[in-house]
Amino acid sequence: MSDINSQNSLELQAYEAMYRARCFDDTTIALQRQGAVAGYASARGQEAAQCAVAGSLGPTDIIFPSYRQPGAALVMGVRPVELWRFHGRQAYCPWNWKQRRFFAYCIPVGSQLSHAVGWAVARRRLGAEDVSVVFFGDGSSSQGEVHEAMNLAGVLNAPTVFVCENNGWAISMPTCHQTAASTLHVRAFGYGFGGARVDGNDPMAVRHSTETAIRKARAGFGPTLIELVTHRLGGHTTSDNPALYRDEIAVEQWTARDPVPVLRRRLLAAGCTSEAVGEIEGRVDAQLRADTEIFLKEIHPGD
């Protein structure tokens, strides 16, 4: 038997969330290829970033997503069926956002940041200690509304954590063509607050930086911009063909750093038994299979 210390236990929790996010991703792509959902923006490769951020929230904090945060959604308690109803184009917000503390997906990229700021400012004014965490991408960071929201957050000292998932791509645009800025996190200083650039594929590093930023916001010290450096291993959406614009050999370098198998190897190396890991995987697989059946019955009631 191996000792499971607290770091291990956090990593096991992280692995369960990340493995669930990966299975959901694979399942959803399969559902799309079968015509069960219309389209899907995969977050393959971004599981550590999203799950660790979501896992850092307090019980009254909230996430304002963009549209590529299935890992975060699942951690917040959004059910796979509810996400599939979105991707199946049945409803724009099939989940109870207030209950899940996970707002509706936002299609006009970057326009969700000011919502997160306004929400947090309102809650602070009402005497609450809630923090809003808002996701956006490297592509979105070029939008003017992102600048406006961050400027407002700075001057209002808003309890908002800005999480930029820099996954290297905005459809076919690599980040180096998106901006001449050396990093995205440096922009925070332009708004009067601090920024951090973090290995987005290291769940513990992401968790640490997010918890620090949330704690800081909750204590009244205002916003933080966290740039999570990760990679979009899949296409922009299931309608995309990345082979047309990127060199898949280069992507292989990032595949070698795929956070899900990397964490799995790390857990085993740290002394977790393969039975323990297998138990997690089996449970998650079974849950997702059950969810898939529910969803398929929903859309094919006659079968």
Place this chain on the structure above:
Amino acid sequence: MLADESVLLLGEDIGRLGGVFRVTRGLRDRFGAGRVVDTPLSEAGIVGWAIGEALAGMRPIVEIQFDGFVLPALNQIIGHLAKMPSRLGYQTELPVVVRLPFGGRIRAAEFHSESPETLFAHSPELTVVAASRPETAGALLKSVVAAGQPTIFLEPKREYYRTRVEHSAIKAAVNHRICELVREGTDATLFAYGPTVSLALEAAAQLEGQGISCLVVDLVSIAPLDIESIGNFARRTGRVTALTEGVERCSIASEVVSLVSRMAFESLVAPPVVIASPNRPPPPPNFEDEYFPSVARVCEAIVRQCHG
């Protein structure tokens, strides 16, 4: 603001300055800088901020300083405010009111004499309401805020310059969902809103002298239009003219005429008329008299409509 602590004001220069038109003068002293918030120069950000406030339970009233400067906020207004109620399955209240001075004939700079109301009217499910005069504007705004729907509240800036308002004429309560009959008449129906209401009344007074009796209706609710009242007032005379300061193409006036033609065709005794600005941007102030609708143009059109 007295009645409901969750009402707060956001806008540029609304606090210390009291607003460039002094509409919010004194409110900061009375309610504090926390409820009458001077914002940075950031229309899109401000409207998005207001949406966030509303999601957290507040009832924000946003002031956009001038009609022409609402354009940067359209992504938030049309992309989010209009769509969020349905996007969220009508389970979430979004009590955001955006106040907007609009209209021209005040010899203002470019972007200060616009009529963007069509953009909002064409974005369901925004409510769009146009005040026409100080006597009813306050009660109208109260009605709108109480309704708690995403609303664009248009204020004809020409009316800010009125120097005399009879205290007894100030209405205590107005329903923002329905037309207001502002002048009885029998020969011709004039539908107006915002700055064209006073224009229509001036024209009606002149036409009385020429033996033409005009019924003047303040539309009040631009979106949704009070279809029932519009139909009834159209049928009363069979001669319909719709006025707007906006350009003619796709204007609210065109929409009213379209509605009347479809609903009350049999009652019409003459082709309906649209009085609007020509299809080009507002010109420099020296040329605005030729551009915006005038009393003379309205009278000429009504006379032609009545006498064939």
